[in-house]
């Protein structure tokens with residue numbers, strides 16, 4: 444249930460509504476828009492009398508919210524959430540580009556890629572130090588050494604770092620080095636991990652589970668929000684379908700659907716969505732045209748030697764070309780890159 448206040452109502456009236464709701468043992472969530480405030484009610488709403496609330500000064504109307512996600516929903520929070528990472532305002536007019544290798548493999552490799560993606564105009568550096576691999580015999584990532592290399596690249600290039608956290612006990616270590624925590628597709632419903640990052644001060648990039656519905660993605664975001672972290676970005680990275688030509692199927696519909704349902708920024712990952720570097724350009728342009736607030740793209744200086752995901756990684760010169768095309772598509776929808 445949400446309480447919609449009249450235009451221009453002051454703090455006192457808002458506080459009185461919150462007091463009445465919280466007095467019944469429920470929680471409130473205040474969304475203060477430019478014109479009016481909306482107060483969300485979280486908890487068992489059967490104890491609340493809508494008639495009593497309607498009698499309070501400044502209340503315009505009360506609306507049921509039937510969706511299971513509350514804090515993530517646009518009803519609760521009509522304005523777009525802007526997630527701030529360094530100078531980037533993710534979810535604003537500018538489209539944020541995150542780029543880098545799938546895995547950090549060594550200092551030379553990572554620095555080289557970091558400088559080339561910065562030169563091309565990327566805003567945030569990606570790289571995995573803890574890798575979720577299908578086979579236990581595949582490269583598992585460099586661990587803390589990988590994080591240290593990323594931190595060095597941040598120092599040298601000024602770009603913020605996004606990296607995956609795979610388990611709750613990695614939080615204190617990763618928080619020392621990273622600017623954004625990535626939750627991988629396989630962990631989208633790892634509730635212990637969601638609660639852990641919900642308690643972190645760092646923004647979270649939550650990737651859609653490879654067999655998860657949009658609603659399940661939003662319920663996972665809800666866990667993070669409900670545990671106190673408001674800075675959540677959602678990532679459409681392709682879902683598993685009957686199609687085998689591509690690694691996954693980019694659910695382009697998910698972008699406008701999410702923009703309708705939630706105020707959280709939406710990021711598209713064209714690399715994992717397609718699995719093939721030759722398709723990354725089209726998927727990236729489509730993502731931006733569909734309304735994504737950002738992209739996360741795998742770039743490698745020597746894809747043929749990459750220790751993970753080389754087949755879907757762009758070479759730096761191709762990434763550079765893509766950036767100039769992205770600027771034009773963004774311009775066509777009155778956005779910038």
Ligand code: PEP
Pocket residue numbers: 545571575626627628629650680715
């Ligand atoms: C990655 O970003 O390299 C990754 C493992 O992504 P996903 O969790 O989407 O497969």
Ligand code: MN
Pocket residue numbers: 545546715741751752
């Ligand atoms: Mn990868």
